[in-house]
Amino acid sequence: xxxxxxxxxxxxxxxxxxxxxxxxxxxxxxxxxxxxxxxxxxxxxxxxxxxxxxxxxxxxxxxxxxxxxxxxxxxxxxxxxxxxxxxxxxxxxxxxxxxxxxxxxxxxxxxxxxxxxxxxxxxxxxxxxxxxxxxxxxxxxxxxxxxxxxxxxxxxxxxxxxxxxxxxxxxxxxxxxxxxxxxxxxxxxxxxxxxxxxxxxxxxxxxxxxxxxxxxxxxxxxxxxxxxxxxxxxxxxxxxxxxxxxxxxxxxxxxxxxxxxxxxxxxxxxxxxxxxxxxxxxxxxxxxxxxxxxxxxxxxxxxxxxxxxxxxxxxxxxxxxxxxxxxxxxxxxxxxxxxxxxxxxxxxxxxxxxxxxxxxxxxxxxxxxxxxxxxxxxxxxxxxxxxxxxxxxxxxxxxxxxxxxxxxxxxxxxxxxxxxxxxxxxxxxxxxxxxxxxxxxxxxxxxxxxxxxxxxxxxxxxxxxxxxxxxxxxxxxxxxxxxxxxxxxxxxxxxxxxxxxxxxxxxxxxxxxxxxxxxxxxxxxxxxxxxxxxxxxxxxxxxxx
Numbered sequence: 001x002x003x004x005x006x007x008x009x010x011x012x013x014x015x016x017x018x019x020x021x022x023x024x025x026x027x028x029x030x031x032x033x034x035x036x037x038x039x040x041x042x043x044x045x046x047x048x049x050x051x052x053x054x055x056x057x058x059x060x061x062x063x064x065x066x067x068x069x070x071x072x073x074x075x076x077x078x079x080x081x082x083x084x085x086x087x088x089x090x091x092x093x094x095x096x097x098x099x100x101x102x103x104x105x106x107x108x109x110x111x112x113x114x115x116x117x118x119x120x121x122x123x124x125x126x127x128x129x130x131x132x133x134x135x136x137x138x139x140x141x142x143x144x145x146x147x148x149x150x151x152x153x154x155x156x157x158x159x160x161x162x163x164x165x166x167x168x169x170x171x172x173x174x175x176x177x178x179x180x181x182x183x184x185x186x187x188x189x190x191x192x193x194x195x196x197x198x199x200x201x202x203x204x205x206x207x208x209x210x211x212x213x214x215x216x217x218x219x220x221x222x223x224x225x226x227x228x229x230x231x232x233x234x235x236x237x238x239x240x241x242x243x244x245x246x247x248x249x250x251x252x253x254x255x256x257x258x259x260x261x262x263x264x265x266x267x268x269x270x271x272x273x274x275x276x277x278x279x280x281x282x283x284x285x286x287x288x289x290x291x292x293x294x295x296x297x298x299x300x301x302x303x304x305x306x307x308x309x310x311x312x313x314x315x316x317x318x319x320x321x322x323x324x325x326x327x328x329x330x331x332x333x334x335x336x337x338x339x340x341x342x343x344x345x346x347x348x349x350x351x352x353x354x355x356x357x358x359x360x361x362x363x364x365x366x367x368x369x370x371x372x373x374x375x376x377x378x379x380x381x382x383x384x385x386x387x388x389x390x391x392x393x394x395x396x397x398x399x400x401x402x403x404x405x406x407x408x409x410x411x412x413x414x415x416x417x418x419x420x421x422x423x424x425x426x427x428x429x430x431x432x433x434x435x436x437x438x439x440x441x442x443x444x445x446x447x448x449x450x451x452x453x454x455x456x457x458x459x460x461x462x463x464x465x466x467x468x469x470x471x472x473x474x475x476x477x478x479x480x481x482x483x484x485x486x487x488x489x490x491x492x493x494x495x496x497x498x499x500x501x502x503x504x505x506x507x508x509x510x511x512x513x514x515x516x517x518x519x520x521x522x523x524x525x526x527x528x529x530x531x532x533x534x535x536x537x538x539x540x541x542x543x544x545x
Contacts, residue, residue, distance in 0.1 A: 009225065009228065009229050009232070010398075011041055011043075011217075011222070011225070011398050012041070012043055012056050012058070013056060014225055015041035015214070015216060015217050016040065016041065016059045016211075016212075016213040016214045016216070017041045017042060017043055017056070017058050017059060017213075018035050018040060018041070018042040018043075018058060018059055018060050018061070018062060018207050018211060018213060019042070019043060019044075019045065019054075019058035019060070019061045019062070020032050020035075020042055020043065020044040020045070020061075020062045020064060021044075021045060021046070021047045021049060021061060021062070021063050021064065021078055021082070021095075022044050022045065022046055022047055022064050022066075023047045023063065023064050023065060023066030023068065023076055023094050023095065023098070024047075024064075024066045024067055024068070024076070025064045025065035025066050025067070025093070025094065026502070026538060027064070027065060027190055027192050027193055028044060028064040028065070029044065029360070029363050029501045030192035030193060030501070030502075031044070031062055031064060031092070031192045031203070032044045032359075033192075033400060033498070033501075034191075034192050034199070034200055034203050035203060035207055036217060036400065036403065037200070038200070038203065038204050038207060038208065038215060039215040039216065039217045039218060040207045040208065040213045040214075040215055040217060041213075041217040042207075043398070044064075044363060047063070047064070047066075047076050047077075047078050048076060048079070049079065050079055050081075051079050051081035051082055051084075051085065052081065057085060057087065058085070058087060059087060059088075059207075059211040059212065059213040060087050060088040060089065060090070060206065060207060060210070060211030060213065061082055061085065061087060061088070061089045061090070062089075062090045062091075062092065062095065062206075063078060063089065063090070063091040063092065063094075063095025063096075063098055063099060064092055064093075064094070064095055065092050065093035065094045065095060065151070065152075065190060066093075066094035066095075067094075068094060069108075069153070069154050070094070070097045070098055070101040070105075070108050070154070071101070071105065071108060077098065077101075077102070078098055078102070080102065083102070083184075087183075087211065088183035088184070088185070088206065088210045088211045089183070089184045089185070090138075090185045090186070090187070090206050091184075091185070091186040091187070092186075092187055092189075092190060092191065092192070093151065093152055093187075093188060093189070093190060094152075095186065096156070096177070096186030096187055096188055097154055097155075097156065097186075099160070099184065099186050100156050100158075100159075100160045100163075100177070100186065103160035103161060103163075104158075104160055104161065106157075106158065107156055107157060107158045107159070107160050108154055108155075108156060108157065115150040115151075115152055115153075115155075115169075115171045115172065116150060116151050116152075117149070117150060117151075118147055118148070118149065118150070118195065119147075119148055119149075119150045119169040119170070119171065119172070119175075119189065120145045120146070120147060120148070120169060120170075121142075121144075121145070121146050121147075121148045121167050121168070121169055121175060121176070121189070122144050122145065122167065122168050122169070123139045123142050123143075123144055123146075123166065123167050123176070124165055124166050124167060124168065124176075126164065126166070134178075134183060134210070135164065135166050135178030135179075135180075135185070136166075137205055137209050137210050138166065138176070138178065138185050138187075138202060138205055138206060138210065139166065139167060139176065139202065139205070140201075140205050140209065141198075141201050141205070142198055142201065142202070146197070146198055147195075147196065147197055148169070148175075148189035148190075148191075148195075148196045148199075149189055149190045149193050149195035149196045149199075150169070150171075150172070150188065150189050150190075151190060152172075152188060155171070155172050155174070155188060156172075156173075156174040156177070156188075159174060159177060160177070162179055162180050162181065162182075163177045163178065163179050163180070163184075163186075164177065164178055164180060165177055166178045166185075167187065169188075169189075172188045174186075174188070175187065175188045175189060176188070183210055185206070185210075187202075191203055219403060219406040219407045219410050220410055222399075222403075222407065223256070223407060223410050223411065226256060226260075226395050227256070227259055227260045229395075230256070230257065230260040230261065230393070230395060231260055231261065233352075233393060234260075234261055234264070234352060234393070237264075238261075238264065238349070238350075238351060238352065239261075239264045239265070239266065239337070239338070239349070239350040239351075239352070240257055240261065240264065240265050240266065240350070240352040240353070240354050240393060241266045241268055241330055241333065241334045241337065241350050241352070241353055241354070241390070242254050242257055242265055242266065242267045242268060242353075242354035243268065243270075243326065243330065243353065243354060243355055243356070243425075244267045244268065244269050244283070244287065244293075244295070245269065245275075245279075245283065245356075245423060245425065246269070246279060246282065246283030246286060246287070246420075246423070247356075247420060247421075247422055247423045248401075248404060248405060248408060248417065248418055248419070248420050248422065249356035249358060249396060249401075249404060249422070250356040251286075251287070251291070251408070251413060251417055251420075252356070252396065252404050252405075252407055252408040252411065252413065252418075253354055253355075253356040253395055253396055254267050254287065254291070254293050254354070255291055255293070255408070255411045255412075255413055256395050256396075256407070256411060257354055257395070258291070258292070258293050259411065263294060265293075265294070265354070266294060266296065266333075266334075266337050266350070267287060267293050267294060267295045267296070268295070268296050268297075268298060268330060268333050269283055269284065269287075269295060269296070269297045269298070270298050270300050270326060270329050270330075271297065271298065271299045271300060271301050272300060272301060272304040272322065272325070272326070272427060272429075273300070273301025273302070273304045273305045273438075273441065274301075274304065274305075274322075274426070274427035274428040274429040274432075274436065274441055275427055275428070276423065276427075276428070276445060276448060276449070277445045277446065277448070277449040280297055280299075283295075283297075284297055286417065290414065290417075291413065296333065296337075298329060298333060300325070300329055303325060303329075304321075304322065304325055305436065305437070305438060305441075307321050307325060308321060308322075308429060308435075308436040309435070309436075309437070310435065311435060311436070312434050312435045312473075313434075315430060315545030318426060318429050318430060318436070318545065319426050319430065319545075322425065322426045322427075322429060323425070323426075326425070327353075327390075330353060330390065331389065331390060334350040334353075334390065335350075337350060338350045350390070351390065351391055352390060352391050352392075352393045353390035353391065353392055353393065354393050354394075354395075355392055355393075355394050356394075356396055357394040357396060357397045358396055358397070358399060358400065358401060358404065358500075359397065359398055359399055359400050360400065360401070360500045360501050362397060363501065400500075401422070401465075401498075401500050402498060405418045405419065419461075419462055421452075421461075421464070421465070421466045421467060421468075422465075422466050422500070424543055428441055428444045428445060428448070430543050430544065430545040431444055431448070431468055431469070431470040431471065431543065431544055431545075432444050432470070432471045433470065433471065433472055433473045433544055433545060434471075434473030439526070440471055443471055443488060443490075443524055443525075443526050443527060444469060444470065444471040444490075446520075446523065446524045447469035447471070447490045447520045447524050447527065447530075448468050448469040450469075450516065450519045450520050450523060450524070451467060451468070451469045451492055451516055451520070452467065452468075454512070454515060454516050454519065455467055455494070458512055460506075460508075460512075463496070463506070464494050464495070464496060464506050465495055465496055465497045465498075465500070465503065466493075466494070466495055466497075466500075466503075466542055467492075467493065467494035467495075467506070468492075468493055468494075469490050469491070469492055469493075469520070470490070470491045470492075470493060470533075470544045471488060471489075471490060471491075472488070472489045472490070472491050472531075474488070474489055475487060475488055475489070476488075476489050476528060476529045477528075478521075478528030478529060480521075480528060485528050486528075487526050487527055487528035487529075488526055488527050488528070488529075489527070489528075489529045489530070489531060490520055490524070490527050490529070490530045490531070491530075491531050491532070491533050491544070492513075492516065492530060492531070492532045492533065493505075493532075493533040493542075493544070494506040494508070495536075495537065495542055497537070497542075500542065501537075502536075502537055502538070503536060503537040503542055504536050504537075505532075505533065505534045505535065505536060508532070513530075513532055516530070517530040
């Protein structure tokens with residue numbers, strides 16, 4: 001049975017932690033991200049988290065927004081025990097309404113007019129009066145008529161008992177509330193989005209000044225803690241087999257394992273037949289010669305492509321086939337490495353499998369409503385076989401992408417590797433919409449290589465968070481060499497993002513797109529048209545499947 005490692009020193013046991021309880025808002029992850037930017041550690045869990053099962057006490061709790069109405073029969077509600085933790089609590093949007101509804105379910109009314117977009121906040125100061133002065137701390141360094149971002153239909157109709165108003169807007173008379181004696185606060189707007197310019201100040205006021213959380217969450221401190229954790233987890237003789245791809249996540253994870261346990265870490269690159277052009281050769285040179293990592297390259301392209309044959313319209317099936325085959329091959333390789341190790345040393349068994357799971361992977365792959373609400377199965381947090389006999393070790397599981405890059409720089413990984421664009425575990429297979437065949441892989445690879453070459457040549461690579469070429473499951477008519485052709489269509493995609501949870505398409509100029517299109521059509525046999533995807537995330541995802 002696949003199992004996750006028991007963590008002897010998780011970050012919330014080492015760093016002061018603000019707990020974010022997620023009610024399903026598209027902005028929830030941004031709360032956690034903004035707190036991390038303030039060097040305050042934060043974790044996000046579903047709003048249905050039972051406090052008795054938590055096992056640790058946060059410095060404070062934030063209740064996120066959500067797409068529900070608290071008075072609905074099936075609306076999600078927080079465990080009432082959260083109000084018994086004796087820590088500060090901040091409710092944002094739905095979280096404000098949830099707090100008010102918990103105290104009295106008559107407090108929340110359907111809004112007579114919805115409010116989406118900018119509003120201007122008036123702050124009410126109370127000094128050292130009936131609220132003892134603590135309520136003013138939330139809006140410290142705020143001025144009247146500060147712009148905020150609203151996104152709500154419901155609003156408070158009444159103040160909960162023992163609460164006072166601390167902010168208003170023209171549409172929301174209770175845009176900010178605070179408890180007279182307890183450090184409970186609610187706001188109707190979203191401080192986590194960039195549309196609220198002083199939102200980060202408010203979050204700092206709550207986390208640092210009210211919750212008194214230390215601002216000691218840095219990658220230099222994390223790396224020392226993580227190396228210690230890995231050593232305790234693996235033991236003095238234990239060995240780890242590592243899944244590497246050459247991307248920033250797996251490279252940083254591999255380097256971290258190398259620093260922690262040295263040669264007892266065995267990196268394995270599986271050529272699954274859907275890597276980028278010349279990827280296996282480049283990765284081998286980078287990790288072995290460049291970083292001193294012991295790497296084994298396994299060419300399993302025929303096995304992968306054979307199993308993907310005939311899968312046309314089910315991207316989840318593609319991901320699970322690739323995920324299961326990966327683990328199958330890792331288990332085979334682990335047995336070989338273990339046998340060789342026992343012939344030459346007294347090394348322990350290989351019990352652990354390294355994966356480069358990131359926090360956005362975790363967030364997107366869990367839902368308080370269960371697996372049915374999952375956006376998609378990530379290759380490194382889902383689709384694993386039930387009989388997997390390797391335990392997972394995921395040193396980057398708590399980190400966002402920019403934190404991983406900072407960690408990589410701390411570990412001495414060259415800048416060009418640290419800033420390499422992400423590449424999904426299922427590879428080009430999820431960039432080929434339709435059946436994956438050797439010919440389709442060739443087309444997608446060649447088009448992708450041209451796109452990335454031109455991005456680098458234009459000096460745009462670091463401006464873009466992720467870019468690739470995808471092969472669409474359609475054909476179009478074209479004219480090439482005075483002949484009518486009926487060939488395939490390439491879709492280019494490039495996005496800007498800081499956390500990979502939301503993303504905007506990159507605004508290339510027409511001359512650049514014209515050049516890339518011309519090269520792809522001229523140089524990639526089988527393609528007669530190129531289009532550019534201008535869908536943001538949400539509603540789209542970054543990858544095509």
